[in-house]
Every structure is written in structure tokens, then in C-alpha cells.
Amino acid sequence: MHILVLEDDAALGPWIVKGLTEAGHIADLLSDGRQALVAATTRDYDVLILDRMTPELDGLSTLKAIRAARISTPALFLTAMAEVEDRVEGFEAGCDDYLVKPFAFSELLARVGALGRRRGVDAQHEETKLSHGDLELDLISRVCKRRGQAIDLNPKEFQLLETFLRNRGRILTRTMLLERIWQMNFDPTTSVVETHISRLRAKIEKPFGDQLIRTVRGAGYVVDKE
């Protein structure tokens, strides 16, 4: 993917670009908002990674201007501003994801990966059934079946499984799941995600003796593509 990185920190900017390059992406690093606005409106990027506090033009105003120019490239704010109001401001300005510093590179990579393919997946929302191997998820009747056998899932477990199946092949990190399934923008420090995933596994994997959800060490969880 072709990624624009707006980051004025002399240490973090190059580090992010290096990591993205190693992961097989092409990344352009810019350190002021005005340059980023010009670049984002003249070149075709797959994802924008924007810091909020940048010289010349701050990241928030930069993204607003990009969106005003009707450019809908998925954007992620990578910033030290962590309060709920800051997030709300970010999403109102048109960002698609929000990640607070400090961050694990694997977290950034997972989120960029999820954003990059977002453009093509909108058609999926029409689906009423999701299936994966011998597992079936009926999104209307909220029934989960494996090998024809109904599995009783509670609402959160169902939502968790649905999220995994909609994002097959993409790593979902702990914080991504906390935000998406539980709407928590704070770290509950207890093992909420681990606990719920292990309960889900006990229902959809254990009785069938195989593994659907794979743990990626230091990163998160993934349901691999078939």
C-alpha cells in the first residue's frame, strides 16, 4: 500500500516509515501539515497516518481540508491527545481510526491493514450470512451453527465472532476489539478480551477439536482466510 505519514517528531517519523517499509508498504514522510495537504490532494494514497500537533497546519485542520476537497482516503490519527473529546473531534474531522501514543508498532500495522482494505469491503454490509468452513453465522436470526449443530452464543460472543469473520485475514488487536466490541477507550487492565475470546473458543472450537481463532503473539488475534 502507498501510505502518507505526517509526523514532525524526528525520531518517530523515520521509525514509522522504516517499519511500514519493512512490512512491504511504500511510505512518504512529511513533517508539516501544509505539505501533507498538498500531497494528499495531489497523489493517490491508500492510507493517511496523521499526527495532530504538527507545524504550519495542525493534523486536525489538515484532515478537514483534505475531506473538504472530497478526498476520502482512509485516515488514522496517531497522536498524544487521548481524551474522549479529542477522539470525537478527530472522527468529526473525518478520520477512520484513532491511535494514541505511545503505541506498539504491531498495533499501528494492524490498524493500517484494516483501513487499507476498508474501501473494498463496503459491499459486505449487505450480507445476511457469514460462513467460514463448516461454521455459519446468520446475522438476521442471530444463530451460529457449526457442522449443522446450533451453538448458543451470548450477544458479545456473537459480535466478536462476526467481527472476526468480517475481517478474515486481518489481525485484530486487543485495543481494537475493546473499542469495537465494548466501546471502551480505556485500558480496563483486567483481561476482558482474553477472557471473552477464551469463552468463545470453548464454544466454537473445543467441541470440534480444531482452531479457528489464531493468537498472534504480541499483536492480537486473527481468523485466517480459508
Place this chain on the structure above:
Amino acid sequence: MGRAMLSIKNNLSTFWRRTALRQALALAVAIVAILALVWMATYFLVRTELRSVHPESAEEALEIINGAFRFAFVAIAAAAIAIGVFLGGRAQRRVNRISSTLSKVAQGDLAARTEAPPGGDDLDYVGTRIDATLNELQRVVLRMRDLSANVAHDLRTPVARLRANLEDAVVAVEKEHGNSGEIRAAIEKTDQLAAVIDAIMRIAHVESGARKAAFAPVDLIELAQAVADTFAPVVEDSGRHFKISTGNPGTVIGDRDLLVQLLANLIQNAIRHTPPDSTVRLSVDGLSVSVCDDGPGVPESERERILEPTYRMDKSRNTAGAGLGLALVAAVAELHEARLTLDDNPAGRGLCVRLMFDIPGSGHTLTG
């Protein structure tokens, strides 16, 4: 019957608390009283002075006086009361505008203004002074937001750089087939440091009251159910029992996300300070929410202090941010003007942390 009387009494007492209306009416009553006095004085003067000199014309004069004053009395009394109510009502609306502006500001809407025109009367003057003060307040709050964004930046960016360096170090060491365990432990400590920064920043933010602007009705039973759905499995997997009990429904005006975090912190605290096989109970009844455990409890002398940010009763537990969890609970409770109490578990041993939202006169609660 009793209820109707009570309602009239209440309406009267709120009416008498409205200064402008009260004064306008008092003025009208005074005008009417003066007029009545003038009427009486004229009547008696004419009667005593004229009657002895010219009795027939005296009777006639008295009739004329009575007729004229009767008409004037009714007309002036009606006019005085009408003008009083009109002027008083107008002044009252301006006073109400000032008071509603101030209560909006108290709720966190810093953009509210009285919009009183400059150069008017003293009420306008008060209004413009309030607007000028609010402009200044808003400016200071905005500058404080900039400042706190800068503090966040200055605290989190170095930690982000450090974490980046450590991640690079892990890769470098593992490339040489070395042991990266120590560096991974350092990364974990970095994350703990970040969690402490998050907690401190959040407490400061909650204490600033900025989040009041987004207050909305929160159904306490629904809230407790959602928290239970999320955390019951966590409590159970830690080898403890989780129970939820719900009583009467109750709705508060508040910040749902912060209330979830408050309950999450209390439950996490209960897990941390009780032995396995203990029971953690989340209860909601009306406007009271509590988290109780049957662990060792907290001695009464320590209870006040454990709500302070730096306090950690068990110094041997060096879990990052643990000492800040309860401080955030206290800050969130205060933001909601709720009373936070720590008691012995009425079921026997253990601690009960209770949150009561219905502080009389706070005016921020609704009963469901």
C-alpha cells in the same frame, strides 16, 4: 385536596422568590393604597369642612368625589397592576436569562451568554459584565486545553520514542539469537508508565469538569447489566464469584463511558484485594450503585485516604496505576455530584463501595 393546597403553596413560594415581579406588584399595591388614602382624605375633608358651611352642595360634592374616585380607583388599580406585571415580567425574563445562562455554564456549556445589550440599565450592565467574565473564562479554558494537549504531547512522545527504541532492540537482539526477555520486560514497564500517564491525565480531565458538556441520561440498571456482561466472566475466570442484583429503576444525567470505567475500576479493585472463592456483588437500586466483596475489607481509619491519588494500602502490590484507580472513581463520583461511601459489607465481612446520586438539591438527577 391536600395535594392541591401544597401545589398552590409551592407556586406562591416560587413566585415570592422572583424579585422583579414581587417589587413591581408591591409598587402597584402601594399606588393603589396611596390612591385609597387620598380618596379617604378628600372625602373626610370635604365632609367636615363643607358640610357646616353649605350642607346641600356638600352632599353633591361628596357624590361627585365618590363617583370620580370610584372610577379612578378601579382604573388606576387595574393599570398599576397591569403595568407592574408587564414591567416586572420583562425584568424577570431578563433576570431569568441571566440565571439560565449561569446554570448552562455550570453544566459545562461555556459558550452560553446572556447577550445583554451594552449601555442599558443596571440589569443590562450585570448581563454584560457576566458575558465579559464568561468570555475570559472560555479563553482561559481553551488555553488550558492547549496546555493540557501540550502536557500530553510532552509526556507521551518521549515514552513513544522509548518504546520505539525498545522494539528495535528486541528485533536486533533476536536477529543475533540473543535473549530479548529483559527488553520485553522493559517494554511492559513502558506500557505501565503510559498507563499511569493516562490515568493521571484522565483524572485531571475529569476534575476540570469539561466532560459535563456531554452529559446524557444513563439508565443505571442497563449500565450495570452491560458492565456485568463484560466483567462477570473476568471475575469468574479469576476464581471468584460474580453476582448482580437490581432493584428499582433509576436514571441519572451523566457520562456513561466514565461510569463504566468507574464500575470497572471498582470490580478490578475487588478482584485485586480478595482471595479466590470470594464473591463480588454489583447492586443497583434506584439511584444507588454499589460494588461489594466479602474479602478482608479495609480498616475504617484507612477508608478516607484510599481515595487519594497517591495512596496504596498494600505497598507490596506494585501494579501500575492501581493507586490511581480509586482516585479516578472519586473524581468521576464528584463530577456527577454523587456521594461516594466506603462501608463494611452489611452481609458480614468485606468492603462495600457505594455511589449515591440523589444528593438533595443537586438537581442533576431524575428518578425513573
